[in-house]
Amino acid sequence: MTTTAAPATAPFRFFDVQVVRALRVSTSVVRITFGGERLDALASGGRDQRFKLFLPQPHQDRPVFDDTGDGWYTAWRAQDPAERPVMRSYTIREQRHEPREFDVDFALHGAGGGTPSTAGGPASRWAAAARPGDRLTVLAPAVEDNGGIDFRPPAGTDWILLTGDETALPAIAGILSWLSPGTHAKVWIEIDHEDDRQHLPTFADADITWLVRDGAGAAHPEPVLSAVRAAKLPEGTPYAWIAGEAGTVKALRRHLVRERGIDRGAVKFTGYWRRGATEEDLIAELMAGAAAPSDED
Ligand SMILES: Cc1cc2nc3c(=O)[nH]c(=O)nc-3n(C[C@H](O)[C@H](O)[C@H](O)COP(=O)(O)OP(=O)(O)OC[C@H]3O[C@@H](n4cnc5c(N)ncnc54)[C@H](O)[C@@H]3O)c2cc1C
Structure with a gap:
């Protein structure tokens, strides 16, 4: 069974992004639109395009990495869990080029809406409270045909x-x-x-x-x-x-x-x-x- 956790493979890159807007699209879902200077290099392949997001700890205003080079995963694991960014898997809901933005729909699973701040997890709590200008880092594809797409029906599918x-x-x-x-x-x-x-x-x-x-x-x-x-x-x-x-x-x-x-x-x-x-x-x-x-x- 495919699991949630395998680190993304190349060609993925780190991008620093910030929240452009947050829209509550329904009771359970908030849509966060991200922008960033280098987003012209981000290339979603559509379908179920997965990526990793890295959230700051509650006492930080941006994610703190020791290393975002090829050895990032080992470096990230070696960081103090109280300081290292929280890593979660999400899907690019839509990418746009003018302006350079992408949307992510976060299921809140109990976070926000006046529920206690312990409801949900770090990602859903972050999304429920996200405001324009909030910063995080994503590990996202730099080419459209990448290993973060699973939906690949073979020829002959009816x-x-x-x-x-x-x-x-x-x-x-x-x-x-x-x-x-x-x-x-x-x-x-x-x-x-x-x-x-x-x-x-x-x-x-x-x-x-x-x-x-x-x-x-x-x-x-x-x-x-x-x-x-x-x-x-x-x-x-x-x-x-x-x-x-x-x-x-x-x-x-x-x-x-x-x-x-x-x-x-x-x-x-x-x-x-x-x-x-x-x-x-x-x-x-x-x-x-x-x-x-x-x-x-
Ligand atoms: C490839 C991939 C793509 C994904 N894409 C998206 C996406 O686009 N949008 C999206 O919202 N999620 C997506 N997810 C799911 C998301 O990564 C998980 O729901 C994640 O656990 C949320 O992190 P958290 O910090 O809020 O909760 P965690 O800290 O991971 O978990 C806290 C608690 O919440 C529970 N929990 C987690 N998710 C749910 C849920 N949905 N409903 C009820 N309880 C839950 C856990 O069981 C746990 O008890 C994706 C996962 C994968 C593997």
Whole structure:
């Protein structure tokens, strides 16, 4: 299973960026627009383009790095955890060239909106409070065809299956806007509130199902899993891209491979977060080798 933690590979570069504006697009999502002097060198490949962001610690006004050269990861890990930037994975929702900006949609998962400041994690809390001029650093692609894009349907794909939650919505939006006209796509998106629905422009023939949790919680866990299980899927050769909470993603992948007989190589699956685990926990597991895929997954 793809995990959240692997350091990005070249050709990625560090960019110092600042918040241009923050827009609360819905109850659960804030869209932060970033600008920066060198952003002409940033090249998003669209789709599910991932990147790393580095947040300052609460007592800092910008992220403090010992080294942003080739050995950055070792240097970052060696820094005092109270001083080193907090690293998180996100998706470029949209890049624009005039002016040079890019948007990132942050799912707040409890942060902001008058909730206690302990809700959410460092990234969602940072996003909930972000103001124009706030500074951070990103490790982002410098060429469009880069290793931070997972959505790569092979030739011969007849239809596309996409599932995700609020954290995967930016990637799903990017994928839908990238698909060729007429591509048949079945899409399931789980959101917290009715107003978290977004307009998702696409030329694809996309059948999008929104699944609103609306506080259902334990009564209806994993609505996206139930919906896909109950669905009649199209004939032909599918390519599936599934992301969101790691447990749900794993269960979905198992369903698609074992019960639907989809070739496991045609199911791209990524745990974007895991209930009860911070991204540091996931990195620690990765380093310990605990997140390695197995045939049982
Ligand atoms: C490739 C990739 C792309 C991603 N793109 C995006 C994106 O564009 N937008 C986006 O919002 N997220 C995205 N994510 C997910 C994001 O990195 C995680 O949600 C991350 O944990 C948020 O960091 P945090 O500091 O707020 O919380 P953490 O400190 O990591 O976690 C704190 C607590 O919050 C819980 N938590 C984390 N995320 C959620 C959630 N969504 N809902 C409920 N509880 C949660 C954790 O289980 C933990 O208990 C992406 C992840 C990956 C791997």
